Amino acid sequence: MNVDDPSRVFQIMGGRRRVDFVSYVREFTDLYPHCEVHVGCDSQNHRQNTVYVTTIVFRFPGNGAHVIYRKERVPRIPDLWSKLWGETERSVEIADAIRNELGVQIKQIDLDFNTDPSYPSNKLLSASAGYISSMGFHSQAKPGLLMAAWAADVLCH
Numbered sequence: 066m067n068v069d070d071p072s073r074v075f076q077i078m079g080g081r082r083r084v085d086f087v088s089y090v091r092e093f094t095d096l097y098p099h100c101e102v103h104v105g106c107d108s109q110n111h112r113q114n115t116v117y118v119t120t121i122v123f124r125f126p127g128n129g130a131h132v133i134y135r136k137e138r139v140p141r142i143p144d145l146w147s148k149l150w151g152e153t154e155r156s157v158e159i160a161d162a163i164r165n166e167l168g169v170q171i172k173q174i175d176l177d178f179n180t181d182p183s184y185p186s187n188k189l190l191s192a193s194a195g196y197i198s199s200m201g202f203h204s205q206a207k208p209g210l211l212m213a214a215w216a217a218d219v220l221c222h
Contacts, residue, residue: 072158075121078132078216086121086159087166089133093123094169100125104160105175105213106152109221114138115148118217119155121163124172132216145185152177153193156213157200164201175214176206 075086094100103122108115116138123131142148153176160171174197178186190206197204205211 072135075133075135078120078134078220084133086133086135087162090121090163090169091167093131094167097123097125100131101172102163102169103172103175103213104156104163105177105211105215105217106155107177107214107217107221108142108148108152110141110143110148113141115140115142115151116221117151117155118220119159120213120216120220121159122213122216124212130212130216132213134216134220136220146189149178149186149189150193153189153196157197157202160202161200171202174202174204175211175217176204177211177214177218179207181207 073085073087074083075089076083101124103124106117106119108117116136118134118136120132120134142151156174160174163169164171176193178190178193180190181187194204
């Protein structure tokens with residue numbers, strides 16, 4: 066595990082094992098070449114901190130999923146735009162590393178944003194989806210199937 070770079074250290078959901086995400090994705094996709102790889106991020110403000118959880122989900126269509134994640138605390142980000150843009154940046158950073166270092170295809174980046182304009186997160190949807198698309202990835206937003214965003218939300222609390 067690359068302990069010199071904490072941004073590469075992820076944890077397996079439901080356990081305590083910590084792994085270098087690039088090595089883990091390589092091993093997992095070699096073992097299960099037909100799984101889909103999804104990336105997502107969610108954030109929550111707690112007291113003086115904003116907590117970001119970035120997830121990598123290995124999806125077996127019709128047969129479940131396996132999740133690894135990174136949780137990080139940063140000083141509280143009070144404005145919604147900056148906080149949600151941080152989710153987009155973290156997701157793209159991880160997806161880009163997986164693609165560039167391993168050549169593994171990312172099925173989609175899950176955005177915990179809503180397509181319904183009555184939700185505040187909708188204001189960032191177009192900018193985030195455009196950025197993700199410009200980086201060569203596909204994104205999905207609510208109410209679509211968002212396994213990576215769902216896992217990140219669960220782990221954020």
